[in-house]
Amino acid sequence: xxxxxxxxxxxNRIGLPALFVAFFRLGVMSFGxxxxxxxxxxxxxxxxxxxxxxxxxxxxxGRLMPGSGGVNLTVQVGQLLRGSSGAMAAALGLLSGPLAIxxxxxxxxxxxxHNVTVHAILDGVAAAAIGLTFATGLKLVxxxxxxxxxxxxxxxxxxxxxxxxxxxxxxxLCLAPISIGLALLxxxxxxx
Amino acid sequence: MPDDIRTLLALALVFAPLSLLxxxxxxALLTEIEHQSVGVHAWTTQREFADLFAISRAAxxxxxxLSTLIGWKVAGLTGALTxxxxxxxxxxxxxxxxxxxxxxxxxSVWHSxxxxxxxxxxxxxxxxxxxxxxRVSPGGPAVWAAAIASTALILRWPSLxxxxxxxxxxALFGVAAGLAG
Numbered sequence: 001x002x003x004x005x006x007x008x009x010x011x012n013r014i015g016l017p018a019l020f021v022a023f024f025r026l027g028v029m030s031f032g033x034x035x036x037x038x039x040x041x042x043x044x045x046x047x048x049x050x051x052x053x054x055x056x057x058x059x060x061x062g063r064l065m066p067g068s069g070g071v072n073l074t075v076q077v078g079q080l081l082r083g084s085s086g087a088m089a090a091a092l093g094l095l096s097g098p099l100a101i102x103x104x105x106x107x108x109x110x111x112x113x114h115n116v117t118v119h120a121i122l123d124g125v126a127a128a129a130i131g132l133t134f135a136t137g138l139k140l141v142x143x144x145x146x147x148x149x150x151x152x153x154x155x156x157x158x159x160x161x162x163x164x165x166x167x168x169x170x171x172x173l174c175l176a177p178i179s180i181g182l183a184l185l186x187x188x189x190x191x192x
Numbered sequence: 193m194p195d196d197i198r199t200l201l202a203l204a205l206v207f208a209p210l211s212l213l214x215x216x217x218x219x220a221l222l223t224e225i226e227h228q229s230v231g232v233h234a235w236t237t238q239r240e241f242a243d244l245f246a247i248s249r250a251a252x253x254x255x256x257x258l259s260t261l262i263g264w265k266v267a268g269l270t271g272a273l274t275x276x277x278x279x280x281x282x283x284x285x286x287x288x289x290x291x292x293x294x295x296x297x298x299x300s301v302w303h304s305x306x307x308x309x310x311x312x313x314x315x316x317x318x319x320x321x322x323x324x325x326x327r328v329s330p331g332g333p334a335v336w337a338a339a340i341a342s343t344a345l346i347l348r349w350p351s352l353x354x355x356x357x358x359x360x361x362x363a364l365f366g367v368a369a370g371l372a373g
Contacts, residue, residue, distance in 0.1 A: 031252045102253070151312070
């Protein structure tokens with residue numbers, strides 16, 4: 001791996017309050033969805049609590065399992081850093097801010113669904129949030145300085161799930177054995 | 193059984209199964225929430241549902257806070273908490289258990305190969321997720337253009353805070369709508 005491995009056994013130093021605060025911050029910033037992009041920026045790039053591979057592994061499982069991909073990723077990062085109490089602190093941190101904000105909005109604005117300007121502003125914010133998601137995905141591809149094989153797998157995933165809208169689970173079931181095989185071959189090639 | 197307890201139970205019974213059925217999240221979940229709260233339980237009218245959906249879009253947070261709002265509409269703060277916990281707890285427990293099981297095999301050749309094999313797929317799924325959100329956005333080509341411009345700006349200037357970009361893009365769209373209207 002290119003990035004220096006981060007030893008998560010040392011990260012026991014990360015306290016539960018710090019974990020809660022970090023996820024609270026990214027929770028209240030993640031307008032327009034795109035929690036994964038914010039999590040990458042705040043937890044991987046800024047704090048360096050987990051590395052790229054741990055992020056990708058959590059993101060893969062988080063999307064393949066039922067539920068919100070962002071919450072699933074958060075649970076796994078919390079668990080990785082501080083076990084079950086860490087998972088709970090991270091998930092509560094992520095959700096408590098948005099919960100309070102959405103209720104405050106509901107109390108103040110009961111009828112915004114027909115305000116054209118409000119919808120336009122939300123569209124604009126959502127567009128930038130999609131940009132953050134794209135940038136995160138591209139950084140992860142670029143960072144790995146992937147060989148032709150992994151790159152082809154990424155492109156195939158984007159085309160089939162994103163562009164052609166084939167169902168995710170069967171696509172992953174087809175691509176995963178190929179990609180894992182490539183990883184095994186790569187390892188043998190390097191060891192030889 | 194008192195009525196308010198019965199209402200909370202009904203909320204939990206609607207959202208907890210959805211928690212485990214919502215693979216890939218997004219549109220399918222939204223349709224089912226609408227069906228349950230407007231059609232089956234009459235918790236909201238169609239109009240109220242549209243309002244709650246608009247409010248949930250305006251708030252930050254992962255996935256849908258729509259269930260929280262429906263819970264709030266039906267049974268106040270306890271309703272909001274019940275619906276939120278029901279939607280997120282079952283799936284969180286499932287992913288927690290699976291991840292823990294998976295980490296037991298750490299160190300084996302297979303574990304590392306599977307993780308390295310899934311990495312390019314995960315990157316692809318993140319990009320595909322962005323495309324999916326873009327496709328369902330009501331804003332059309334303007335949203336696509338702004339999304340691509342934002343991607344380029346974030347990659348070109350890593351120090352640019354995304355929130356600044358969010359504000360600029362929101363303001364741009366708001367002004368454009370004002371001028372058009």
